[in-house]
Amino acid sequence: MNRLTTDVLIIGGGAAGMSSALSAAKTGADVTLLEREPIAGGVLNQCIHNGFGLQFYHEELTGPEFASRLQREMSEEGVSMIGESYVRHIDVREKKAVVLSPKGAFEISAKALVISSGARERPFGSLLIQGYRPSGILPAGLAQRYVNLENYLPGKRAVVLGSGDIGLIMARRLTLEGVEVVAVIERMPYPGGLTRNIVQCLEDYDIPLLLSTTVTKVFGKGRLEEVEITKVDERFVPIPGTSSRLKVDTLILSAGLLPQVEDFDDDLTIDPINRGFVVSNTGESSVEGVFAAGNNVAVFDLVDYVAAEGWIAGRHAALYALGKNTSGDRVPVVRGDNVGVVVPGIVDMDEHVRLYVRLKNPMDKGTLVLKELGLEKSFSYGVPSEMIQMVIKKEKLMPLIDAKRLTVEVH
Ligand SMILES: Cc1cc2nc3c(=O)[nH]c(=O)nc-3n(C[C@H](O)[C@H](O)[C@H](O)COP(=O)(O)OP(=O)(O)OC[C@H]3O[C@@H](n4cnc5c(N)ncnc54)[C@H](O)[C@@H]3O)c2cc1C
Structure with missing residues (x-):
């Protein structure tokens, strides 16, 4: 069996995987992306309608346009993308993957992993x-x-x-x-x-x-x-x-969609409500050096969120692989009233937090409250299908050191 090595191995080439690969390469790592389809792009390739990219590229694009931009940028940064490669098994502790492809099976080992396998339909x-x-x-x-x-x-x-x-x-x-x-x-x-x-x-x-x-x-x-x-x-x-x-x-x-975690979940913690991998705001999973991003963490409503999360996970995976990891103190995120899906599940004090929340039930008017930080965000109408997003600068996270948790609730 052929054996390959790389600094950062990305599994799945949708928006999350491509964005991770790009940011890991820009951070200076040698990056390999494995995708089971012949080309990268994931679900974007079949979404020929517009409405993508308003936040990530500040332009309204179709799915294939969004995908082809990321494909071009990845190739300019020297990412090695291997299509028709189905990752059958991952050893998260050893950071190794067994891969099936038409040319035969091969094994690839890395210093850091990003799992970006998307979601599947119910x-x-x-x-x-x-x-x-x-x-x-x-x-x-x-x-x-x-x-x-x-x-x-x-x-x-x-x-x-x-x-x-x-x-x-x-x-x-x-x-x-x-x-x-x-x-x-x-x-x-x-x-x-x-x-x-x-x-x-x-x-x-x-x-x-x-x-x-x-x-x-x-x-x-x-x-x-x-x-x-x-x-x-x-x-x-x-x-x-x-x-x-x-x-x-x-x-x-x-x-509905379900995060695609089955092939990889043996050693990684799964959130019972998100039904995806638990990750911190650096994208790191419950195993050091193993990151996850995109719809396998929680089903996101916008590709821009997925690409932004992929970007962060890719950068931190590259820093880990290059021995420049800077992770700080960590506290868990705890759900309070009327909070369904919430990402991240852990706050790393050394990175800004991009918080995503889905309500459990629709509300005419409400306030998202970050209890231990004394921060709030009001909204006039909220439904479970639309995520509420809030960015918290890392300088504001200090109270969490004593509180040892961040409670997210909606009043
Ligand atoms: C019909 C539809 C319409 C949408 N409309 C919009 C919209 O208008 N605006 C918007 O912002 N967002 C929209 N979205 C959401 C957005 O497209 C997705 O959230 C985003 O593209 C998901 O990206 P991802 O990388 O997490 O997953 P995916 O795109 O699913 O990518 C996962 C990739 O991993 C690969 N993979 C999985 N397992 C393996 C394995 N074992 N080995 C190798 N490869 C593997 C898959 O082949 C796939 O390419 C829409 C989504 C859908 C489905």
Whole structure:
């Protein structure tokens, strides 16, 4: 088996991995990026709509434009990107990876690792919908790949289950390609995606959004023929007598993303609510010298956040690999009232903190409070789908030394 070495090994070449690779190379490290697809870019390559890059590049770009900029910058900085390389196993203590590729298996060892493996879609089987498993039922990201990259249409008449951003964007995309999108179905009493996507993807195309409703049954053996939709109560239990049927040949599932941690989680701590790797504000995981960034830490709503976090993780991974690590005292971040997803999970006092919070429930008006620091940020309307972000300069972190924790709560 071939054996390679590098200073910083990046696993996964989406926005997080490419941005990590670029910043690690700019910090002076020798960098290798492994990506299972032939080219880097990750999910950006199939997101041909615009709305990317406003914060990272201060321009509105499409996904492929954002990806190709990072690809070009990586190659100018001398990052060695190896495509068609599937990382099968990582030994986080030894910082070694076993990789499968069409040219054969190889092993690569590094001084520091950045894991940036993204997220995967929640599958049909986890949704407990009755009926056979006919063709025509597919996750939204896969449908997007078929339509945008492979030039296939998944069907003629569709219903979308889940009003997260991917579902909303696919409702519009399918409509533009001539598919009749009958409705978007959402079990929550409020939409799951960004407000701008509700307006631009549904309202502008007259696609109905049915709230507090779910798909309870699918009909058809070879191919999907109909779905049964039913109203649900506040605990998502179907309400008897409220079912109706929709004649569709396609059911698009947009039931959320799950951080992709399975291949790598043996030795790394996972946050039970984020469902991704616990990292500090330097991107370092629970194992020294092993960093993680992007949607495998928590599902972020904007690629700009993912790229910014990748940048920080890449720089710190390079400093670690070059023996210039400057990590400071560390304290845990603790969730208070109405806080769901929160990143980071640990505060390193030697780096500024970029804090990301998702509310547990929507609020008309609220204040994000960092208890031990006496800092606050008010917002006029908040929903779980839109992350609240707050930057705290490292000079303001001193009170945490005595407090030994940072409590994040929303009032
Ligand atoms: C449909 C959709 C629409 C979106 N719209 C917007 C938008 O309008 N604006 C916006 O800002 N954001 C948007 N986003 C969000 C944004 O695109 C993502 O948050 C971001 O691109 C995720 O980057 P990532 O690097 O974490 O993950 P990914 O892009 O998923 O990259 C992970 C990479 O790791 C590779 N990988 C995984 N496991 C392995 C392994 N074992 N070995 C080798 N390689 C591996 C994968 O092949 C992949 O290339 C959208 C996302 C989706 C899905």
